[in-house]
Amino acid sequence: MPISASSATAPDGGPAPVVRIRGLKKSFGTTVVLDGIDLDVHRGEVVSIIGPSGGGKTTLLRCVNVLEIYDEGSVQIDGVEVGFTDSSGTRRKRTERDLAHHRAETGMVFQLFYLFPHLTAAENIMLGLRKVRGFSKAEARSIAERWLDRVGLTAKADSLPSQLSGGQQQRVGIARAVAMEPKVLLLDEITSALDPELVGEVLAVVRKLAEDGMTMMVVTHEMAFAREVSSRVVFIDAGRIAVEGKPKDVFQKQSNERLRSFLSRVSHDPGLK
Amino acid sequence: MDYILSSMKFLWQGLFVTVEVSLLVIVLSLVFGLALGVLVTYGPTPARLAIRLFSDIIRGIPVLVLIFTVYYGLPVTGLNLNNFVSAVIALSLFSTAQIIEIARGALQSIHHGQTEAAKAIGLTFPQRLFHVIFPQALRRFLPPWINSVTDVVKGSALVSLVGVVDLMLAIQQVIGRTFVPMPLYVLGALIYFAINYTLSSLSRMLEARYAYIRE
């Protein structure tokens, strides 16, 4: 079932946001993780999501590509509700097959890479292209090679993940997600598990993607990066958006008390003061 | 059905022999297996090599071949033992080899820092073994050991092939007289099942009990 790209317009007459989240709530058992999130992400925007651990940042991302089914609220990608269908007025959870189709429109890069260990770098990228997008083996291969080139790993196309460094694996992970040409790219603390000297190469790739206009939602602890690359920064604490705004405003003004204490705990960068 | 009830006496005797064989094997293999297991973990290299060779050979051949070799082969060396003793010897060799491996695994899993700490407070080797190593190794040893006990019980069924009248042979004999195989096979299966399932449940329970100790 193809996902129809909506040509709806926002109330102000501009193009509708790629991702529209309203009243998102999610609990795990008795723990409330997301307590009413409202967020819009427009085409070409890079939204950085920062906040203390357990605040719900990762859960938010996982609701966007429905790796978690949210309890209440709505998540729409290009106007289409991702988690539920609304046939005849009743809200029903989508089937797994349905969800698979929706997930093809988003891309996710994980903290622990999760490359398929039995496939080479190129094959990791080709799997989605062939089985979900329906490309032939040759077409998929050429697309994969193009993306490997863009992340600087042409030489490693036929290497297995076990033969790659952490930074290289993560770049393949990025290529795997982006090759599917998703409407929005979800990055979940993608440098947190990397050795410090490998972080730079990965951030360089993300920076380039942002420059090329990729819509992204980035959960990160790299404050300098967030400040430099984002169009907007969102501070999530205790399941709600506590602060939202342009990077300069968020980092310099530090209007919120909890934001201040979080930043002082996290950053060693005097430039953020 | 009448036959079955009157044959119960024979089955009962057979079961008794099975239990007898199993218990003897368990005790013998535990004693030798533990001793050799300690030796293969901490002993001098020649001993370690010899024991590992022994263990690998015994575990590399089928139990049945071991039983036949001992039963038919021992008389040739002048030792004329009856079939019961031969069977017990053969099964004990098999089980000992298994226990050596289990013990080795359990002992080696104890971090060598424990040994160093024990040495540091002046304990001798036997003291270290009994007060520091064994207590910790015990929980790694017990569950797999209980599983090896079920292997002994299952293996004991093979002694029927050298004429020891255990439960398995008793079943065969009763079938020979009464010509009703299925009920007897099923009954026999249930008896073996009852024994072994109880043991393996015990093993699982122990494993779960010990699982909370994380390190």
Place this chain on the structure above:
Amino acid sequence: MLYHLNFGLIWKNFPKLTWGLVLSLELALVAIAIGVIIGLALALLYESRGRLCRGFITMYVEFIRNVPLILLVYLVFYGIPTLVDLRYDATTSFIVTLSVYSGAYLVEIFRTGLAAIPRGLMDAAKAIGLTPLQRLLYVRFPTMFRIVLPSLSNTFISLFKDTSVASVLAVPELTYGAQWINFNTFRIIEVYAVVTPMYLVTGYVILGGLRLLERQFKVR
């Protein structure tokens, strides 16, 4: 010692042993092939169906694992024909028994293997939009096989040793061959001095070959 070693009689009858070894390997191969099918099917069923189905699978597994193989062999060969109007020869009977036997062990191996797949890997597979069936075929199965390869190797070698039980049905595998020579030539020491290394060496060769295979397919 009044025993004179005479290997001549062994070499005269050597084909019985070599062909017996071949048959033992064949029996083990067929049994593990069928067992893998049974084990995979039941492992998948186990995690996707309800309590009743899982109960039956558990009963099957526990029954097979706690009953001696020889009893199962007799039960299938002598017992079942009295219930059902089926006649089969000893070899077929043994293959059926050993396959069902190996299936029970393999269910556990596959269940553990499937559970050992990192959840994040399945997340990644979901994230690129693969359907459940695609995830099963292209990610779960390949990953699981690499995880369980060592257990599969050990199971195969165990099955190879278990084929010795077929000798009670006069299936002409290696142990039967050894016993035949034993009874017909009384050369006990010699025959088992030859047969024991045959089992050992074969076991080691298989182990070595499978370890090589494992290294080809290492996960992570």
